[in-house]
Amino acid sequence: MHTLTDAALVGVVLASFLALGTSRLTSCIRATAIQGWLLALLSVAIHEWPPTGHTFFIAAVSLVMKGILIPILLERAIRQASVRREVEPFIGYASSLVLGGILVVTAFGIAGRLPLPHQTSSTLLVPTALSTLMIGLLLLVSRTKALNQVVGYLVAENGIFIFGMSLTREVPLLIEAGILLDVFVGVFVMGIVMYQINQEFDRLDTRNLNLLKD
Amino acid sequence: MLRLLVLAPAAAGALAFLLRANAHRLALLVAVALLHAGLVLGTWTALPPADLDGHLALDALGQLFLTLLSVLFVPVSAYACAYLSHDTGRPNRTFVGCLLFFLSAMTLVTLSQSLGLLWVAVEATTLASAPLIYHHRSPRALEATWKYLVICSVGIALALLGTFFLAMAASDPRSGATPLLLPELVLLARAHALSIPWLRGGFVLLLIGYGTKMGLAPLHTWLPDAHSEAPSPASALLSGALLNCAFLGILRVLHVCVAADQAAFAQDLLVVLGLGSMGVAAAFILKQPDYKRMLAYSSVEHMGILALGVGLGGAGVFGALFHAVNHSLTKALLFLAAGNLLLAYQSKSVSDVTGALRRLPLTGVLFLAGFFAITGTPPFGMFLSEFTILSVAATHGRYLVATLYVGFLAMVFIGMGNIVLRMVQGDAPAPAASGHGPPSSHAPSPAAASRESWFLTAPPCCLAAAALLLGVWMPPGVHAALDRAVAAVAG
Known part of the structure; x- marks a missing residue:
């Protein structure tokens, strides 16, 4: 299963780069959808075969929520807002990609220093989790469209979810399902607020949100 | 029993979305508030047994915050009935429904004995309270809601990473127990079986995560917006109850750190964040043009005091928990009184509000009393808790901390005094002058503006009485409960 795990982990990082390097909002949403599928695959591949009911349930829930429902929800939000592209990000696409590369290197550096108490199933697991988290945060701060901030949040959360997989014992089902539901x-509530932002300002740009200050 | 405490408000919240009439929903809200209070009162006769394999359990610390939540929710729900009908007359389906979900989520926070479940509950409080902030449907409310959602969700995502770090610290391939249950984590910590680097990393991440939610500077940026744009009953709960829930999250992790002999590391961080929050809040309270924002920054200041008290350790923990009780009562009182001012004057701007004592005599007195209480003036309870923390700082020989603490308190006193005294004194503006500005759909009925309804003044009166009582005479039961809660943090 190691090759499958490693391939899925590499896929997760590549998907975050896809979100980082594109101006098309639909591509950003697809990137999170791909990550959702890969997460479902990972949660099965990472544990011993055959998967328990618990593993299977979590994989199915993350596939349905992160791989299908959330992307559909976000696609609908941008169709209503009729925005296609992120036009003026705070950090350009080329620079974002370079920064993303630096973040991945940093993640490997940090992961090498962390004292892992036991052998995780793949050496790529912790570096992937950290780089996905950091790329998500980069997306969140460097984009102006409300949708891309949601995408950044999702990517960062995916990174944390992958980190959770590195624990040897399974997190109790109640908690894992609660995290996914939350x-x-x-994202559902953010989608509603995005819709309202679009109604109010006629565009999905968070730079319109500048009324409240001291 | 414990399940009922969480599920009853949630079920009522779902029911509120189905009911047709505004009045029915409000009746449901008050009924659930009273039911919740009754159940919480029942826990004082006998602690209910743990539930869900130990994930849900009530300990002294959780019981303190749960009781505080319930004590706050009853008057606020009564106030909300009157406030919502005077305010805009807009359908209250979402507001009441989300308020009940919010109660359920906060109850779950106080009952969680597992760090994972605690995280789920804290994130649920964010989601349930976001629609409350957006109740007025204005562009400003929209901006506040968006900031609240994004900043708190990202902050709390980091807390999830911290939770996993803690699980990693406890990870031991030989034992088969769930590593996220607090009692087990504390036992492991006492046996020095936790990996210290992971524990420290986890504490920092959890402090950032729950500190964002608690409004500790520099992570507080969402708080003044959200607390000032939300309708006043929601502001009272956000400040009085929700910030405590985040504080409880930090206390839970602190307990593990103390058990693992890492108290010094954790407490130093808390002292720095606490003083920083007080300083930032003091700077923004001076010359603050918006009185609800002023109250919001005052919450940042008091969260700083809580962090500082816990960071000082010893009797400071007692001071901090007592302070949390005082702050919840007083800040809820102030936000409710501010709601009455907002209804009457239709403006959140300090310069538009004068002569509150003449125009709304009881609300004016309550707002003034709240100001004296919140700034730690005797005979209110907050004086005692602030003094306890000061004396701990002095007896531990931390004179720089004590000096900064007193300096920031004085700055806040001057800043708030300047604003509040100007608002309550002087002549009320002529009725014609108060009518300009707001759009006609928002104009209150003239009767609501001129006389003070009992529903709008009685709840803050009760809160003021409680805040005063704690300063004059502390009931022995409250003292014992605080002592037990302190033992649950430092023991």
Whole structure:
């Protein structure tokens, strides 16, 4: 299973770069959808074969929520807002990609120093988790469209979820399902607020949100 | 029993979305608030047994914050009935429904004995309270809601990473137990079986995550916006109850750190963040043009005091927990009184509000009393808790901390005094002058503006009485409960 795990982990990082390097909002949404599928694959591949009911349930829930429902929700939001592209990001696409590369190198550096108490199933697991988290945060701060900030949040959360997989014992089902549900409802509420931002300002740009200050 | 405490408000919240009439929903809200209070009162006769394999359990610390939540929710729900009908007359389906979900989520925070479940509950409080902030449907409310959602969600995502770090610290391939249950983590910590680097990393991440939610500077940027744009009953709960929930999250992790002999590391961080929050809040309170924002920054200041008290350790923990009780009562009182001012004057700007004592005599007195209480003037309870923390700083020989603490308190006193005294004194503006500005759809009925309804003044009166009582005479039961809660943090 190691090759499959490693391939999926590499795929997760590549998907975050896809979100980082494109101006098309639909591509950003697809990148999170791909990550959702890969997460479902990972949660099965990482544990011993055959998967327990618990593993299978979590894989199915993350596939449905992160791979299907959230992307559909976000696609609908941008169709209503009729925005296609992120026009003026705070950090350009080329620079974002370079920064993303630096973040991945940093993640490997940090992961090499962390005292892992036991052998995780793949040496790529912790570096992937950290670089996905950092790329997500980079997306969040460097884009102006509300949608891309949601994408950044999702990518960062995916990174944390992967980190959770590196624990030897399974996190209790109640908690794991609760985490997935919280993230889904969170994106759902953000989707509603995005819709309202679009109604109010006629565009999905968070630079319009500048009324409140001291 | 414990399940009922969480599920009853959640079920009522779902029911609120189905009910047709505004009045029915409000009746449901008050009924659930009273039911919740009754159940919480029942836990004081006998601690209910743990539930869900130990994930749900009530300990002294959780019980303190749960009781505080319930004590706050009853008057606020009564106030909300009157406030919502005077305010805009807009359908209150989402507001009441989300308020009940919010109650359920906060109850779950106080009952969680597992760090994972605690995280789920804290994130749920964010999601349930975001629609409350957006109740007025204005561009400003929209901006506040967006900031609240994004900043708190990202902050809390880091807390999830911290939770996993802690699980990693406890990870031991030989034992088969769930590593996220607090009692087990504390036992492991006492046996020095936790990996210290992971524990420290986890504490820092959890402090950033829950500190964002608690409004500790420099992670507080969402707080003044959200607390000032939300309708006043929601602001009272956000400040009085929700910030405590985040504080409880930090206390839970601190307990593990103390058990693992890492108290000094954790406490130093808390002292720095606490003093920083007080300083930032003091700077923004001076010359603050918006009185609800002023109250919001005051919450940042008091969260700083809580962090500082816990960071000083010893009797400071007692001071901090007592302070949390005082702050919740007083800040809820102030936000409710501010809601009455907002209804009457239709403006959140300090310069538009004068002569509150003449125009709304009871609200004016309450707002003034709240100001004296929140700035730690005797005979209110907050004086005692602030003094406890000061004396701990002095007896531990931390004179720089004590000096900064007193300096920031004085700055806040001057800043708030300047604003509040100007608002309550002087002549009320002529009725014609108060009518300009707001759009006609927002104009209150003239009766609401001129007389003070009992529903709008009685709840803050009760809160003021409680805040005063704690300063004059501390009931022995409250003292014992605080002592037990302190033992649950430092023991």
